Amino acid sequence: MVDIIVLGATGFTGRLITRYLHAHRERKAGKFTYAIAGRSKAKLTELARAIRSDDDEDHLEIFEVDVMNFEDVEKVVKQAKVVVNAVGPYWRWGKPVVKACARHGIDYVDITGETPFVQDIIAEYDYLACKNHAVIIPSCGFDSLPSDILVFLSAQLLKEKNGGFASIAESYTAYSLKGGTSGGTMSTAIASMEEIPRRRLIEAGRAYSLSPITGTRSGKRSLVNTLRYFSPKRYGIDFPLAPHNRSIVQRTWGLLQLRASPDSVNDNTAPDASPTPAQVAAYGMEFKYREYLQISSPITAFFLSIGFAFGQILLFAFPPARWLLKKFATPSGQGPSDEVLERGFLRGTNITISEPAPGSGKQTVVRTVLTGRGDPGYTLTAVMISESALSLLLDKSKLPPMGQEGGILTPSTALGNTLVERLRASSRFDIESKVLVDAE
Known part of the structure; x- marks a missing residue:
């Protein structure tokens, strides 16, 4: 069991998110753990080797996962408290991840700018997420x-x-x-x-x-x-x-x-x-x-x-x-x-x-x-989505009411001033x- 799983970690933005989390002051203080997930075990292993410094003794767990295989996704999602989804296009690959998080009460953030995808997950999974207290927040990057x-x-x-x-x-x-x-x-x-x-x-x-x-x-x-x-x-x-x-x-x-x-x-x-x-x-x-x-x-x-x-x-x-x-x-x-x-x-x-x-x-x-x-679309997006995930993981009691209850929400309704302070501190x-x- 890990605190955060970065799904799509070997993509361009996924690598930036992984690097940011790995260097984060709170990870170094032992406040959270994270793992990386993607389609290629070889690329994941290469990424894990690249970001670890010589004196870094922490083991970085990796998960090989096919996002189109719901059973595969569900198995990985259940091992995290928060899922950071960097796998796009979300219209093509995002719904199984949201479904698994909503079903099992796992918090979720992504960086989508695809409005039809957000429409679909609201229609299909908002009730389920509310019922299981899963906080699902799309568009936690430069969009939007x-x-x-x-x-x-x-x-x-x-x-x-x-x-x-x-x-x-x-x-x-x-x-x-x-x-x-x-x-x-x-x-x-x-x-x-x-x-x-x-x-x-x-x-x-x-x-x-x-x-x-x-x-x-x-x-x-x-x-x-x-x-x-x-x-x-x-x-x-x-x-x-x-x-x-x-x-x-x-x-x-x-x-x-x-x-x-x-x-x-x-x-x-x-x-x-x-x-x-x-x-x-x-x-x-x-x-x-x-x-x-x-x-x-x-x-x-x-x-x-x-x-x-x-x-x-x-x-x-x-x-x-x-x-x-x-x-x-x-x-x-x-x-x-x-x-x-x-x-x-x-x-x-x-x-x-x-x-x-x-x-x-x-x-x-x-x-x-x-x-x-x-x-904005890469360096700052990696910071924004990472701090959104950490708000859910480490500051749950400080979040607005909706951020403690669950549903398909937005950055401000779920995270509010807690996220603002985290961005300033970054x-x-x-x-x-x-x-x-x-x-x-």
């Missing part, structure tokens, strides 16, 4: 942990300033970043285009596709968006990760809103009473969320928007374009060098605006900024919240 945590922290500060019943009118996040692409990422993107039915992709792209309830739509999309409360002035465009990130944030909204008022999701206020903790956590029924890639010039933003849109249409509608991409893409299992990964960075800025205050009509505006040092992240405009 920063987006979820940024809105969570902004909402938290806004509530502190305006009282527990204050509601959010609008929230948006703008990213600036530098990062590379691995073969596994490209393989997952192409598999999503070719294997997931077009109808499912359209359904997954709709607002609130992962939420248990439907909320307020965010309005029409534009090629170029002026980002309010940015100085100097900045502009935002849609980018490929935005739809899935939005769906995770909206699931957080729906889970919190439903918990705040299970009998009437349209009315979570009670003027003559103090708000409950669940009502304090909820974002409010008028909540709207958008997400952008941050650009300094409106002209650059316009042409990038056109380019992104044309590229997506070309890849979806023109099979030879996908063939060329597969032919010249980095092979699966390979990615940027350590030096290139270290040169990457992430900066996410969230602006959250309250509903107008009764009487005065004034609004509170909160800004939360998350800065990460390292490639030395890779700075996270700060500030009130820009105070309604009072």
Whole structure:
């Protein structure tokens, strides 16, 4: 029996996760154990040999497993307290792992950005996970942990300033970043285009596709968006990760809103009473969320928007374009060098605006900024998913109520401030919240 099993440890991201856990201060202090699992025993043995230093006496257990064989998966999963799943595409290979974890009450985290996969595991395994107290958290990497945590922290500060019943009118996040692409990422993107039915992709792209309830739509999309409360002035465009990130944030909204008022999701206020903790956590029924890639010039933003849109249409509608991409893409299992990964960075800025205050009509505006040092999709993703797993393993009693009960959750609903503090302690992240405009 081990504390954490890294499934898909020999893939590009899996190796980074394994290295991070192996070097972790709490592992060296004896607070947790981990093992690695994958299809090839030879590759697992090679990885175990590569990460162990000469003076490292700990034995690293390895498990050979075929993720398409449920009995195989179940046998391995039952030997862990938390499963870190780095095997993608998740649409193709992820469901047996989630099923085994939900069935046996094993906590689970992954780094998927595949909305149809998350839809399926909610529909098929949410009840089972709740029943067996398994905490299942998809999207604990760059997809979509920063987006979820940024809105969570902004909402938290806004509530502190305006009282527990204050509601959010609008929230948006703008990213600036530098990062590379691995073969596994490209393989997952192409598999999503070719294997997931077009109808499912359209359904997954709709607002609130992962939420248990439907909320307020965010309005029409534009090629170029002026980002309010940015100085100097900045502009935002849609980018490929935005739809899935939005769906995770909206699931957080729906889970919190439903918990705040299970009998009437349209009315979570009670003027003559103090708000409950669940009502304090909820974002409010008028909540709207958008997400952008941050650009300094409106002209650059316009042409990038056109380019992104044309590229997506070309890849979806023109099979030879996908063939060329597969032919010249980095092979699966390979990615940027350590030096290139270290040169990457992430900066996410969230602006959250309250509903107008009764009487005065004034609004509170909160800004939360998350800065990460390292490639967002790989170096920082390895940190985010590892610290999510360690939150479940070592800090269970400190987690929000949902994180102690189970179900298909989101990073913020399951892990909350416990995860935020772990990210800060990792030395890779700075996270700060500030009130820009105070309604009072």
